[in-house]
Every structure is written in C-alpha cells, then in structure tokens.
Amino acid sequence: MSSLSGNIISKSAEILSKYPLCSRCLGRLFAKYGLSLSNIARGNAIKTLLLMELHRLIINDVRNLSLLKGISENVGVMPQLISKYLGSTPNEKKCYVCSNTIEYVISKLVQDMVSELSKFKVRTFIISIRKGSEIERRELEIVSELNLDSWESIRRELKRELGKKVKALLDIEPEFKHPDALVLVDLDTLNVKVTTTPTYILCRYVKLGRNISQVRWVSKNGFRKYPLAVEDVVEPITKSFNAEKLQLHAVGREDVDVRVLGNGRPLVIELKGVKDKTVSVEDIAKNVVHSDLILTFFDRYIEHKHLIDIKSRRSSKVYRLLVLSKKPLSSDSAELLIREFSNRAVRQRTPTRILKRRKDLTHVGRVYDIKVMAVNEYLLEILVKCDSSLYVKELVHGDGGRTFPNMAEVLNSELDLLEVDVIDISY
Ligand SMILES: [Zn+2]
Structure with missing residues (x-):
C-alpha cells in the first residue's frame, strides 16, 4: 500500500476497506478536488482508478490480491475484475451512508417540493435541510474517523442538487438572502414543508x-x-x-x-x-x-x-393646535410663546392621563420651532415642530405642572386644546 500512500487513491482504499459507499457518497468525501464534476462522476472516477491501480499491483505481484479482497464487497463497480481474481462475484454491500437510497431520496424530494411549492405563488426559494439526520450522522462518523478535510456535507450537496432541479421544473430562482419561500426538508422522514417569509x-x-x-x-x-x-x-x-x-x-x-x-x-x-x-x-x-x-x-x-x-429612527413632528384661553389674552401672547418655546428643551413627567398604563418617569423632549397666530383674543392657532416623543397636549395645559415649561403658565391662563392635528412627520 505504500506506493499509494498520501493521495486520493490511498485514502479511498482506506475508506472502502472499511465502509461500503455508493459513488455519490464516496465522491462527496473528495468534493474539494476536481472542478465542474458531480459527486457521482467523482466517486466513479476514484473507484475506477483505484481498481485499475490494484489491477496493476496484482499483475506485478499477486500478493497484492489482499488489497482487492479488502474492498471487494464495498466498492460496487467492476465486478468482472473482482470475480476474475477472487473467483466469485462479490457480495455487494449497501452504501454505509445512504443504504443506496440517495437517488430515490432525491427524486422523491424533488417531486414533493414541486407539489408543495405549487400551492404558493413565489418567485424565489431557499432549501433548508434539518441538521442531525441519521444519514448525516453516518457521514460525519466516516469523516471524523478518517480525518477527512476534502468533503462536503450531504446537506450541502442535496440543497444544491434539489435546488437545481426545482429551479428547472418551476422556473423559480434560488435566493439566499430574502427568499419568498422556505422549503424545509427532514431527511429522516423525507417530509417537505413549505412556508413563506412574511x-x-x-x-x-x-x-x-x-x-x-x-x-x-x-x-x-x-x-x-x-x-x-x-x-x-x-x-x-x-x-x-x-x-x-x-x-x-x-x-x-x-x-x-x-x-x-x-x-x-x-x-x-x-x-x-x-x-x-x-x-x-x-x-x-x-x-x-x-x-x-x-x-x-x-x-x-x-x-x-x-x-x-x-x-x-428618531422622528420629529409638526402639530397644528387650536387653543382656547379661559380669559382674554394680551396682544403679545404670540411673541411670548415664540420667545419661550423656540428651540427649547421641555421636561415632562409621564402625563396623568396615561399613568395607569405607563411608569411615572421624567423625560426631556425638544420643541424646535413654533409659529403662533392669534385668531382673536381667546383663540390661538399654533404650529409646533418638536420631537415625536413630546406630549403636545401637556405642553399646552401643563398637566398640573408635570410639564415644564408649558403654554398655560407662560400665558398665565387656563388653556383648552380644541383641536390637534399632526401635519408632518419626518423620520
Ligand atoms: Zn450512498
């Protein structure tokens, strides 16, 4: 075996002397090598070359027959060569990883995926295969025992192969970031479940x-x-x-x-x-x-x-307020409000009207800009641009001093808020 040491052939001989593997499951263990090859082609190539190499060794020295014997039941190809040297057709064992079911699994899953996805109208999809299946566990057993670093997981291979087939059959695109549909596969039960993203x-x-x-x-x-x-x-x-x-x-x-x-x-x-x-x-x-x-x-x-x-995102709002004063207002009321509230921090305790639902906290909001028009000596129309978190009703009447400063205090009058409109929200 020394002549085969340290390469793909020797590693494959080592694997196949212990584990029977179908070509797909063997090819997957060397997925890192060879470009544009399917794992089946990879596995077939490795098996063929391995048997050719063993044939060469046997021709040179018949004592190498033991190598052929060691893998005869696990390799699954070229039975004529094996029976020529070992005298009988090998008793072929089923693949340790997939029990020779992988091709059936693929066609069944494709069929079910197409049927389930057809119940939805989607443009893109992603396939997800549940971790921890039996088949995956057996694959990992080989990978860790033989310390392989060239393999790809069966989950990855199936996602790719199933994805290609579903794409071709339904004319929908695989999409990894924001798919319309999620196709969840369980390899133990072969259950396929389709959900859509919100x-x-x-x-x-x-x-x-x-x-x-x-x-x-x-x-x-x-x-x-x-x-x-x-x-x-x-x-x-x-x-x-x-x-x-x-x-x-x-x-x-x-x-x-x-x-x-x-x-x-x-x-x-x-x-x-x-x-x-x-x-x-x-x-x-x-x-x-x-x-x-x-x-x-x-x-x-x-x-x-x-x-x-x-x-x-922090946003700001512009409110339109219609405010009625209990007593006649002085002619400089508009000016007073503009002077007091332009770009002004306002300290507010949680308004009394929502204290049942919210904690009693103090927070500081800001009034950025204010415009005031006196409609008559009792009525003011006010535009206020402020933090969206500011309680604007309390800014007007003061909530018994819980909001400071407030317009009622500045104007020294009880104020009634007749109308509030939000006229702009920037965010
Ligand atoms: Zn297999």
Whole structure:
C-alpha cells in the first residue's frame, strides 16, 4: 500500500476497506478536488482508478490480491475484475451512508417540493435541510474517523442538487438572502414543508377625521370603543396576498382624537402566512376599504431589517393646535410663546392621563420651532415642530405642572386644546 500512500487513491482504499459507499457518497468525501464534476462522476472516477491501480499491483505481484479482497464487497463497480481474481462475484454491500437510497431520496424530494411549492405563488426559494439526520450522522462518523478535510456535507450537496432541479421544473430562482419561500426538508422522514417569509409593506395613512384608532379597540364587554380604525381599512388586503394574518407596525401613534394630515403617518403592514408573494405594489390598494376619513398609500415592499430601522429612527413632528384661553389674552401672547418655546428643551413627567398604563418617569423632549397666530383674543392657532416623543397636549395645559415649561403658565391662563392635528412627520 505504500506506493499509494498520501493521495486520493490511498485514502479511498482506506475508506472502502472499511465502509461500503455508493459513488455519490464516496465522491462527496473528495468534493474539494476536481472542478465542474458531480459527486457521482467523482466517486466513479476514484473507484475506477483505484481498481485499475490494484489491477496493476496484482499483475506485478499477486500478493497484492489482499488489497482487492479488502474492498471487494464495498466498492460496487467492476465486478468482472473482482470475480476474475477472487473467483466469485462479490457480495455487494449497501452504501454505509445512504443504504443506496440517495437517488430515490432525491427524486422523491424533488417531486414533493414541486407539489408543495405549487400551492404558493413565489418567485424565489431557499432549501433548508434539518441538521442531525441519521444519514448525516453516518457521514460525519466516516469523516471524523478518517480525518477527512476534502468533503462536503450531504446537506450541502442535496440543497444544491434539489435546488437545481426545482429551479428547472418551476422556473423559480434560488435566493439566499430574502427568499419568498422556505422549503424545509427532514431527511429522516423525507417530509417537505413549505412556508413563506412574511411580507412587509411600507405605507402611510392620512386620518381626516377624529375618534379613529390605529387598531380596533374593543372594550372588555365586547363593544368597540371607536367606530373606525385604520386596521379596518387595510385588513382586507390579506385577500390580495391570500394571507392568514395581518399586523400593523406604525411609526409612533397619535391619540384617537388627533387627525393626521400632510403626507400621513408611516406604517408597516406585516402579512404572515402569505400564499401569493407576487402581488405588485400597485395592486395592493384594490382590496382596501374605501373610506372618506382614512386614506392609505402603499409605497414599497421592505425587508424585516428595514422595519426595525424605521421603528427605531428618531422622528420629529409638526402639530397644528387650536387653543382656547379661559380669559382674554394680551396682544403679545404670540411673541411670548415664540420667545419661550423656540428651540427649547421641555421636561415632562409621564402625563396623568396615561399613568395607569405607563411608569411615572421624567423625560426631556425638544420643541424646535413654533409659529403662533392669534385668531382673536381667546383663540390661538399654533404650529409646533418638536420631537415625536413630546406630549403636545401637556405642553399646552401643563398637566398640573408635570410639564415644564408649558403654554398655560407662560400665558398665565387656563388653556383648552380644541383641536390637534399632526401635519408632518419626518423620520
Ligand atoms: Zn450512498
């Protein structure tokens, strides 16, 4: 054997003297060597060359017959050569790794993948093979026992081979980063499961009315607190995608009595259990409920990481406020407010009205800009540009001093907030 030491042939002889292997499972152990070869071609080539080499050694010295004998039941090719020298046809053993089932496994999995994927409308897919199957365990046993460093795993080979066949049969593309469909394979049970990745749509809503919530708000006794929600309007788009579930991820939230004007509030709609991943953005709106009070605009599809990014971004808002004073205001009220609140840090304790739901904390928000118009001596129309985290209602009435500074204190009058509108959200 010394003449064969240290190369592919000698290593293969060492493996095959212990383990019967089909050509694919042998070829896979040397996948690092030889370009543009299938593992079957690789395995066949190794077996052929090994037997040719053994033949040469036997011709030179018949004592080398033991080498041929050692692998005769494990190699599975060239039975004539073996029977010529050993006197009988070898009792061929089944592949230690796959029990000669690998070709069946591949064709069965392809068939099931095509049938399962056909239930969905997808453009891209990725195949994932569950780790830790029996077949993989046996492969690893050989790899570690013989200290091989040239192999590729059966999971990797199957993902590639199955992927090629599915692509050709269904005309859909393998995609590793953002696939439409995930095909999960269990090699022990040969079970194939297809799921789709969630669909995320970046959109905006404009709320032209008041007493409209973002999501449906149902009280404990089962009655709706507000008759209309943004969710009501967009929920039917689940039909367009043949989806199971819809979830809204809004970038912030306004109080129900606050309108959202201008370009509206960004909103990401997440759809789960989607059967159709091929809906164009233009077609999404077809199933939206028509509403005079809520307008929706669908901008584009995004990935999950963009959702996290959008939600974590600090944004600023412009509010329009209509403020009524209990007593007549002095003529310099507008000036006072502008002087006090232009680019001003405002310290706020959690508003009394939400103390039941939130911890009592102090946070500092900033007013960037303010414009004030006195409609008459009682009524002010105010535009405020501020951090989106600022509680603007409390900025006006002061919440019993919990927000400082506040407009009521600056104007030395009790202030009533008649209307609040968000007119711009930048994020
Ligand atoms: Zn095999």
